Amino acid sequence: MTPDILLPRLLQAFLTLLILSFLVYTLIGLMPGDPVDLMIAGNPNMTAEDAARLREIHGLDRPLLLRYGSWLAAAAAGDLGYSRLYGLPVLEVIGPRVINTVLLMGISLLLTVAVAVPLGVFAACRKNRAADRIIGFFCLAGISLPAFWLGLLLMALFSVKLGWLPAGAALESADVKIRALSMVMPVMTLTLAGMAIYIRHLRSAMIDALRADHIRTARAKGCSEPRVVWNHAFRAALPPLVTIFMLDLGTLVGGAMTVETVFAWPGMGKLMFDAVMGNDYNLALCGFLVLAACVLAANMLADILYTVLDARVAAGGKA
Amino acid sequence: MKLRRFLPLGIIFFLTLLCFCAPLIESARGIDSNMADLGSRFLPPSATYWLGTDELGRDVFLRLLYGGQVSLGVAFLAALAAGSLGTLIGMTAGYAGGKTDAVLMRLTDLLIALPALPLLIILAALDLEKLGVSADMAQAKYVSLYKIALLIALLSWTTLARLARARTLVLRQSDFVRAARALGVGHGRILLRHILPNIMNTVSVAVTLAVGGIILMESVLSFLGLGIQPPLPSWGNMLTHAEDQMWENAQLMVYPGMLIFISVLCFNFTGDALQDRLDPRNLERK
Numbered sequence: 001m002t003p004d005i006l007l008p009r010l011l012q013a014f015l016t017l018l019i020l021s022f023l024v025y026t027l028i029g030l031m032p033g034d035p036v037d038l039m040i041a042g043n044p045n046m047t048a049e050d051a052a053r054l055r056e057i058h059g060l061d062r063p064l065l066l067r068y069g070s071w072l073a074a075a076a077a078g079d080l081g082y083s084r085l086y087g088l089p090v091l092e093v094i095g096p097r098v099i100n101t102v103l104l105m106g107i108s109l110l111l112t113v114a115v116a117v118p119l120g121v122f123a124a125c126r127k128n129r130a131a132d133r134i135i136g137f138f139c140l141a142g143i144s145l146p147a148f149w150l151g152l153l154l155m156a157l158f159s160v161k162l163g164w165l166p167a168g169a170a171l172e173s174a175d176v177k178i179r180a181l182s183m184v185m186p187v188m189t190l191t192l193a194g195m196a197i198y199i200r201h202l203r204s205a206m207i208d209a210l211r212a213d214h215i216r217t218a219r220a221k222g223c224s225e226p227r228v229v230w231n232h233a234f235r236a237a238l239p240p241l242v243t244i245f246m247l248d249l250g251t252l253v254g255g256a257m258t259v260e261t262v263f264a265w266p267g268m269g270k271l272m273f274d275a276v277m278g279n280d281y282n283l284a285l286c287g288f289l290v291l292a293a294c295v296l297a298a299n300m301l302a303d304i305l306y307t308v309l310d311a312r313v314a315a316g317g318k319a
Numbered sequence: 320m321k322l323r324r325f326l327p328l329g330i331i332f333f334l335t336l337l338c339f340c341a342p343l344i345e346s347a348r349g350i351d352s353n354m355a356d357l358g359s360r361f362l363p364p365s366a367t368y369w370l371g372t373d374e375l376g377r378d379v380f381l382r383l384l385y386g387g388q389v390s391l392g393v394a395f396l397a398a399l400a401a402g403s404l405g406t407l408i409g410m411t412a413g414y415a416g417g418k419t420d421a422v423l424m425r426l427t428d429l430l431i432a433l434p435a436l437p438l439l440i441i442l443a444a445l446d447l448e449k450l451g452v453s454a455d456m457a458q459a460k461y462v463s464l465y466k467i468a469l470l471i472a473l474l475s476w477t478t479l480a481r482l483a484r485a486r487t488l489v490l491r492q493s494d495f496v497r498a499a500r501a502l503g504v505g506h507g508r509i510l511l512r513h514i515l516p517n518i519m520n521t522v523s524v525a526v527t528l529a530v531g532g533i534i535l536m537e538s539v540l541s542f543l544g545l546g547i548q549p550p551l552p553s554w555g556n557m558l559t560h561a562e563d564q565m566w567e568n569a570q571l572m573v574y575p576g577m578l579i580f581i582s583v584l585c586f587n588f589t590g591d592a593l594q595d596r597l598d599p600r601n602l603e604r605k
Contacts, residue, residue, distance in 0.1 A: 016429060024441065032446040140591065144531060144584035146538050149558065149576035156565045156572070167562075247432065254436030258539050262562075272437050273543060276444045284441060291434050299432055 009303070013296045017289065021075075024288055025068050028281040036060060085280040093271070093283060094290055100171060101267035105256050107183070108190040116195050120202025125229060127207055135199065142196025147255050151189040151262040158185060169265040186263045194255060201244050205237040212236065239310040246302030250295050324592055327585035334582060338387030345381055352381035353550060361568050373571060374560060383574055386552035391582065393468045393547070394534045400472035401533070402479055402526040406518070409483025410510055414491055424484070431477045436539065442470050443545040463548040471536050479525050486518040524597060528590030531583040538579050554579045 036054045055061050074081065080090040123135040159167040170182040209215070210233045218232045257269025264270065268291060275283040345352055350367070354377065362372040370379040412423040447457040447466070456462060490496055491514070499509050540546030541555025549556055554575040561572035 020433075027441055027445065030445045030449045031441075032444070032449075140587050141580075141584060144535075144580055144587050146535055146542075146576060146579050146583075148539055148542055149572075149579065152558065152561050152565065152572055152576070155562070156569045160565050160569065250432055250434040253434040257434075257436050258543075261543060269437070272440060276440050276545070288434075288437050288441060291437055295432055295434055 083283040116198040124206030139196040147193035209233040209237040327588035341384035389553040396468040397471040405476035405479025409480035413484035413487030531586040
């Protein structure tokens with residue numbers, strides 16, 4: 001992708017984020033209570049006049065647009081403010097959480113791909129036969145399974161009944177073994193819950209790819225079946241898959257969020273949930289913007305990857 | 320063959336019917352499903368309490384039925400709203416074309432890309448009173464039901480809009496629409512009488528497929544405590560305390576999850592089967 005295509009896309013993503021930040025800023029102002037209410041809640045000596053004065057000092061009585069303007073100016077200078085819940089600058093709270101979420105999603109994504117690729121390709125090769133039907137049924141079941149309930153069931157089985165695995169994430173534990181064991185269930189839940197959708201996409205992409213003329217050519221000139229499937233068909237099915245993977249990231253983040261909450265995994269999803277529950281507006285706002293920025297970046301990456309993977313686009317033609 | 324195709328639909332129908340018969344069953348058995356009785360907490364299944372009682376001594380079976388009313392009700396309501404909104408937006412974009420189309424589709428793409436659940440969590444936590452809803456109304460028992468249905472609908476019309484737009488784009492160029500134009504039929508009438516009936520097939524399949532996802536969304540939100548507010552039960556919020564209960568009363572977390580799973584599975588099965596029938600690529604099989 002040349003810079004003259006990339007630049008407008010970057011600009012567009014930036015503008016989108018700007019609009020989003022305003023929308024979320026407005027929305028968060030509509031949440032119950034305001035910071036001053038929370039400040040004076042624990043102090044019986046405060047009067048209504050004190051509260052009004054505090055609001056004036058902190059600029060809470062100014063119109064929405066002005067408040068947003070000063071928030072944006074500070075944000076542009078790198079100051080996203082403090083988190084009320086944690087008493088730390090927002091960026092310092094978010095930083096480690098992003099890494100934890102990336103860790104969780106990364107491991108389960110690798111596992112997902114490792115399982116979904118062989119199964120999806122296999123199902124496509126056996127289209128409408130018994131094996132395909134069985135895989136198809138389990139995929140439909142996987143899509144219909146509430147991820148949080150799956151997590152709860154696993155927890156009931158492995159932590160309560162068998163006592164093999166710790167029920168919550170223990171990422172800060174000094175013992176490497178406990179840390180690793182505590183990661184098993186969240187990763188397993190996310191993988192099991194996310195796998196089905198990829199197998200289905202892969203299957204239909206492979207079926208389309210196997211129908212193409214160049215496959216018939218490859219078979220006609222005597223290519224072995226595995227070579228036809230992997231080198232010819234799978235290669236052709238890859239570009240649309242990458243797009244689906246990346247576009248699905250928003251859903252994936254949602255899935256990670258539920259799993260994080262169930263297993264108390266200290267990631268972005270848990271953070272957002274705690275922030276909203278604890279009336280920490282600023283943290284919720286920044287958390288959502290960081291998530292949205294990641295997803296938008298992934299979408300852009302998908303476009304770039306597409307041009308690399310798809311020979312027709314890479315050669316300068318239109319796909 | 321026939322039976323297998325109708326089984327999922329039959330299960331949904333039966334479940335819905337059963338859930339909405341809950342008041343009848345309740346009065347026939349003389350149990351109040353909302354009555355907390357701390358003396359009879361966590362009872363095992365018996366002739367009186369078919370599936371036992373929960374942490375407040377309420378009958379689990381009846382709570383499941385009432386929860387089903389809410390969960391399925393929210394799903395039907397949200398699917399209907401999302402379907403109407405998506406069709407309206409998609410048809411407008413496809414028919415008007417030009418700038419309207421560009422703006423509407425840009426909005427759709429953005430909404431598809433955004434992480435839905437975090438956004439939903441922010442939206443669900445909004446204070447209704449600050450939005451100009453009176454305090455009485457904001458506190459009403461069923462308000463969380465309508466709120467969640469509306470919010471989910473606001474975030475799930477996108478796929479439907481894209482489908483409706485794609486179909487409208489094709490239909491707009493068709494001979495019968497152009498003939499209608501030439502006869503002087505107005506735009507509104509063309510959309511309503513000529514285009515809408517022709518996209519209903521596609522849209523209704525997509526809505527059926529969307530219902531499953533909507534049930535899942537509602538259950539997650541309610542499980543997290545941001546969706547349907549107790550004492551109104553839903554299958555999702557009946558699982559809120561599952562983590563505390565799984566040590567001694569694990570059976571309590573099995574039923575609601577199972578019902579969510581079964582109903583979503585049935586909707587997905589029905590939607591998939593309908594889609595297969597409408598997909599021209601599958602005609603070669605017959």
